[in-house]
Amino acid sequence: MTAVTTPPKKQAQRGRPGQSSPKLAYLPIIFLAFAIGVPLLIIVVYSFLEKPSQGTGVKWVFTLENYKALFIQEKLDGTTALDTRYIKVLWTSFYYSLLTTVVTLVLSIPVAMWIATRDARKRNLLVALVTLPFWISILIRTYGMRQIVADEGPIGKFLGIFNIEWSILYSPPATILGLIYVFLPFMILPIYASAERFDFRLAEAAYDLGAKRMTVVRRVILPSIRPGVISGIALVFIPALGSFLQSDMLGGGKTNMVANVIANNFGQARNWPFGSALAVLLIVLTLLFVLIMQGAAQRRGDKVELV
């Protein structure tokens, strides 16, 4: 035993093991700030500018007309009236996204719970199967979907045997079906991540205390997987609100969602300022939704961070 002991070094000087230098984070942060911030700034600025009399782009004159045009229509005789076209488009998008979220949620909970209760090897395989669609381009998958739901596709042919008419392509049901198909994995995966951590001994305890099957699900299992459910809702609802491929390819452009209208204004309609204003409105509504979700999550004391 030696009497000499070295005093412990100050922790702050060295930093904890595994803690990397904050300097390494600067570059990605700068990149992300540019990649998100600059386009966002452009959109916001454009939304307050005038449309040039000819061609695309913007005229650098400040105006609020674009926002006014979202809700108010100017008639030929100079009078104004409420324009519900864009509100309707927003409502349609909201409605489709909500329906997609609800359906994927209802489908995902049993699937996630089932996967979570398999043994480790099977679990990995099943999770890999859920992520399998990510290996194929969404464009190709949506084309595939078009073949499947087509009047003369496999479903149509099968139902034809029973003389049931099947004609949903280029109509809202096809759009919604496409949305559900594309977003299902985004709902299953976060719920599975929560379900996998669920301690099934809690379910046993609930049975033991007199709870029947559905009560165990409702009062013990669902609250435990709530963080996954909230993440899943956010991961499905927000992108679904801004999706445009499904309504374009499966809805046949007849069932416009807000993203289609925005794209159209930047394309054929050549009205960048108006498209920008609509985009800003969509972003604001989305943010509002995120804040509501986060508020709900925080009230429950769940550890879910969406923003």
Add this chain to the structure above:
Amino acid sequence: MSEKYLEIRNITKVFQTPEGGEVRALDDVTLDIASGEFFILLGPSGCGKTTLLRSIAGLEYPDSGEIILQGERIDDKPPYDRPVNTVFQSYALFPHMTVGDNIAFGLEMENVDKDEVAKRVEEALEQVQLAGYAKRMPSQLSGGQQQRVALARALAKKPKVLLLDEPLSALDLKLRRGMQVELKRLQRETGITFVFVTHDQEEAMSMGDRIAVFSQGKIVQLDTPVEVYRRPVNAYVADFIGETNLIKGTVVSGGISLPGGNVLPTDQLAADSVIPASGDVTVAIRPEDLVLATNGMISGTVRDVIFTGDSVRVHVTVGDVEVIASLASYGTEIPEQGSKVTLNPEHRAARTVAS
């Protein structure tokens, strides 16, 4: 204790192992538990004691046999239809509910009215000395407190049988001792029949009215703690309950020949020891039943001396075996390591046991 309250009749449960083999967790187990009894299922891990407990709870369904509570078969009922409740080893408190809601959960399942629920939650918390903790979350409590909540949650249901699955195994020694006393008190006060699973023989002896010692899915011995300790039916029980020197010997005229040329006279063995006319036998002697003596019956060489405070444990090499004697800390001359000593069995507590 002959009154039939909870009857276990010929319960067998076989598990399939992932390798394709079979494990008989319970092998034709039959036993009766009396009303108001503190009954212990004791054995090493994998002996079937937990499977029996889970079968009573309804979390496991036996392959064959019957479980009868107050004359009514319960083994075919789901867990929520059985008037029994479990305190789990992992506590299994619902993490998203407050302590009060955890306890209320079971009562709500019985459709007890709101005021009554609140009253019984408060009562249950008082019983486990956690009055005023109803609003806390389980994560804010210590392990010992969580354990009490789990107990309160089960007790609030006023079960006909309370099943406890190694409830104290996660607690440190001091806390465990305290809880043992408290559980015993609770059981006395509530009069509820307790079936308590443990692998800790000391816990079993200090708490149980009766102990069922399990080995490989079968009950080896069922008796009071004193009987199980004093009269183990075989070497397994003798070794598992408390500490025992198991010394192999041969029957000779007038006694048993032990290693190292020692002979233990028959009149030194417990009166009810079964001694065959000839052949090999195993002698069981508790360390505390051995004393140092001048010219004792068992001679050997001191290999180690370990002072534990309340006793001195002397490891003595006798022939080719090691014998441990636990001597009183005071009033004993502590022998030197390497010295020759002789030991005598006391109280006629040494006995032959079936191996």
